[in-house]
Amino acid sequence: xxxxxxxxxxxxxxxxxxxxxxxxxxxxxxxxxxxxxxxxxxxxxxxxxxxxxxxxxxxxxxxxxxxxxxxxxxxxxxxxxxxxxxxxxxxxxxxxxxxxxxxxxxxxxxxxxxxxxxxxxxxxxxxxxxxxxxxxxxxxxxxxxxxxxxxxxxxxxxxxxxxxxxxxxxxxxxxxxxxxxxxxxxxxxxxxxxxxxxxxxxxxxxxxxxxxxxxxxxxxxxxxxxxxxxxxxxxxxxxxxxxxxxxxxxxxxxxxxxxxxxxxxxxxxxxxxxxxxxxxxxxxxxxxxxxxxxxxxxxxxxxxxxxxxxxxxxxxxxxxxxxxxxxxxxxxxxxxxxxxxxxxxxxxxxxxxxxxxxxxxxxxxxxxxxxxxxxxxxxxxxxxxxxxxxxxxxxxxxxxxxx
Numbered sequence: 001x002x003x004x005x006x007x008x009x010x011x012x013x014x015x016x017x018x019x020x021x022x023x024x025x026x027x028x029x030x031x032x033x034x035x036x037x038x039x040x041x042x043x044x045x046x047x048x049x050x051x052x053x054x055x056x057x058x059x060x061x062x063x064x065x066x067x068x069x070x071x072x073x074x075x076x077x078x079x080x081x082x083x084x085x086x087x088x089x090x091x092x093x094x095x096x097x098x099x100x101x102x103x104x105x106x107x108x109x110x111x112x113x114x115x116x117x118x119x120x121x122x123x124x125x126x127x128x129x130x131x132x133x134x135x136x137x138x139x140x141x142x143x144x145x146x147x148x149x150x151x152x153x154x155x156x157x158x159x160x161x162x163x164x165x166x167x168x169x170x171x172x173x174x175x176x177x178x179x180x181x182x183x184x185x186x187x188x189x190x191x192x193x194x195x196x197x198x199x200x201x202x203x204x205x206x207x208x209x210x211x212x213x214x215x216x217x218x219x220x221x222x223x224x225x226x227x228x229x230x231x232x233x234x235x236x237x238x239x240x241x242x243x244x245x246x247x248x249x250x251x252x253x254x255x256x257x258x259x260x261x262x263x264x265x266x267x268x269x270x271x272x273x274x275x276x277x278x279x280x281x282x283x284x285x286x287x288x289x290x291x292x293x294x295x296x297x298x299x300x301x302x303x304x305x306x307x308x309x310x311x312x313x314x315x316x317x318x319x320x321x322x323x324x325x326x327x328x329x330x331x332x333x334x335x336x337x338x339x340x341x342x343x344x345x346x347x348x349x350x351x352x353x354x355x356x357x358x359x360x361x362x363x364x365x366x367x368x369x370x371x372x373x374x375x376x377x378x379x380x381x382x383x384x385x386x387x388x389x390x391x392x393x394x395x396x397x398x399x400x401x402x403x
Contacts, residue, residue, distance in 0.1 A: 122164045122172035124179055130156035130209065132190045137213040138206075141193040145202040145221045149214055151228035151245070156209030158183070158192060165199030175199070189215075213248060222257075231266060240276075258294070269303075277313070295334075310334060314391075318398065323377070329386040336386050339398040345378030350395055352388040360396040 132138055140147060145161075160181045166172030175197055184191045194202055203221075208214075211229035222239045225232055231248025234241055240257045243250065246264040254273040261271065265284040277294040280287060286305040289296050295313040298306070302321030307328045314334040317327070322343035329336050340361070350357045351372040359366075363375025373395075377384070386393050 122166065122169070122176040123162065124164075124176040125159065125161045126179075126181060127157055127159040128181060128183065130158045130183070130190075130192075130206065132156065132209055132212060133185075134210075134212075136185070137189045137215055138208065139189045139191040139215045140204065140206075141191065141217045142202055142204055142221070143194065143219040144200070145204065145218075146223075146239075147204050147206075147216060147218060147221060148224040148226075149206045149208055149216075149228060150224075150226045151208040151211045151230070153207040153209055155207075157207045159205045161203040161205075163201045164197070172199075320398070323384050324382045326382060327384045327386075330388075331391055332389045333391065334388065335391040335394070336388055337394045337396070338384070338386060339396050340384075341398045343378070344382070344384070345380070346382035346384045347374075347376045347380045348395070349374050349385045349387075350393045351386075352391060352393050354390045355388055355392040357393045358395070360394070 138149070140149070158181065162176070162179050164172045164175040164179070166175060179197070179200075180195065181202075182191075182193050182195060184193075192204070192206075194200060208228055211227075213230040213232065214225055214228055215233045216223055216225070216235070218234075218236045218239060220238045221236075222241075223234060223236060224242045225234070225244075225246065226242075227245035229245060229247045232243065232246060232250055232252075234243075234252040234254070236252075236254040236257065238256045239254070241252055241254060241259045243252070243259075243261040244263055246261075246266065248266050250261065250264060250266050250269045250271075252259055252261075252271045252273075254276070256275045257273060258276040258279070259271050259273055260279045260281075261269065261283060262281045264282075267285055269280070269283055269285050269287045271278050271280070271287075271289045272291070273294070274292045275294060276291060278289045278291055278296045280289060280298045280301055282299070283301040284303065286303045287298070287301065288307045289298070290307075290309040291313065292310070293312045294310060296308050296310050296315045296317075298308065298317045298319075300318060300320050302319055304325035306317070306319075306326070308315050308317060309328075309330040311332045312334060313331065315329050315331050315336040317329060317337070318339045319327075320341060322341055323346045324344065325346075327338070327346070329338060335355070348359075348363055349372075350359060353371065355371065357371055357373050359373050359375075361377070363373070363377065364380075366373065366375035384395075386395065
């Protein structure tokens with residue numbers, strides 16, 4: 001199956017397939033592969049390989065057939081193919097069993113399956129007024145599509161650009177004609193959500209009246225939250241998240257995508273993803289940033305408690321406030337750099353198992369050992385702890401002339 005996986009990877013590299021959809025397809029393949037291996041352990045040996053005559057008659061590897069069909073669709077209509085639906089159907093087929101998956105793939109490759117639902121779409125755009133009473137939170141639930149919220153408007157509005165898939169153009173048009181954006185108000189929230197319609201993707205742009213807190217849930221799509229001057233909670237699975245001009249508690253959790261936060265102040269700023277880079281610039285407040293795979297960069301920021309962690313990636317932390325509380329940086333596989341202004345008051349521990357440790361700041365009670373430096377700055381009230389398994393550790397004095 002290696003060749004098929006490589007061909008999927010090329011589709012991603014060419015911009016014809018998203019990494020998330022490619023991962024879903026590959027997972028489906030391997031699920032069926034494991035099912036086949038389990039069956040082979042409890043069933044009689046398979047029949048002998050097909051003869052040359054059978055090969056000439058059209059017998060084909062099902063996975064290769066699927067990839068060829070995907071490649072064909074990208075050439076003939078990639079701009080209108082809903083790859084989320086393709087990967088979802090591939091995974092559903094995988095769960096039903098290897099035989100059904102093979103049969104479905106063969107039908108697809110022979111043109112027996114109607115893929116009109118992949119290629120037929122209709123669009124509709126609507127704009128509605130939006131009012132958010134003081135003290136209430138704006139909640140947005142949008143499974144698929146871009147979300148952009150900008151605060152500070154005198155009059156609020158929400159614009160939805162909706163796209164519908166259908167087996168026929170008539171079905172897609174009927175979905176579009178019946179579409180309406182749902183806005184509901186309760187004791188504490190004003191909620192914007194979508195009707196339960198198959199094959200629906202909606203890009204939402206909100207001009208928020210005044211300022212306030214925002215909660216967002218998204219399955220797929222980029223998110224922008226700008227100048228709302230409130231706190232936020234973002235729960236996403238796939239897509240980049242950009243935050244700017246917030247004031248309050250910030251919680252962001254995504255499965256895949258980059259996270260960027262700027263010009264934000266809050267008692268607690270929590271940023272977490274499983275795959276993607278994290279960037280924080282000009283933030284104030286306790287900061288927690290964690291990613292399984294990606295780089296973490298913090299610039300011109302400060303906070304009493306700062307915790308940075310990545311399993312695979314580099315860390316660069318530039319603080320414009322001395323460390324008097326806690327600064328913890330952890331990386332399993334990557335380099336870590338911390339730049340501090342003069343005046344920090346903390347105990348210092350720098351260590352790595354495989355790499356080089358260096359400090360450009362003179363430490364009191366400094367002790368050096370192989371791949372480890374300890375000491376203190378000032379009276380040692382706070383804690384500065386930087387560690388890596390594989391990677392270099394560097395502590396340096398911040399260059400004030402650059403700021």
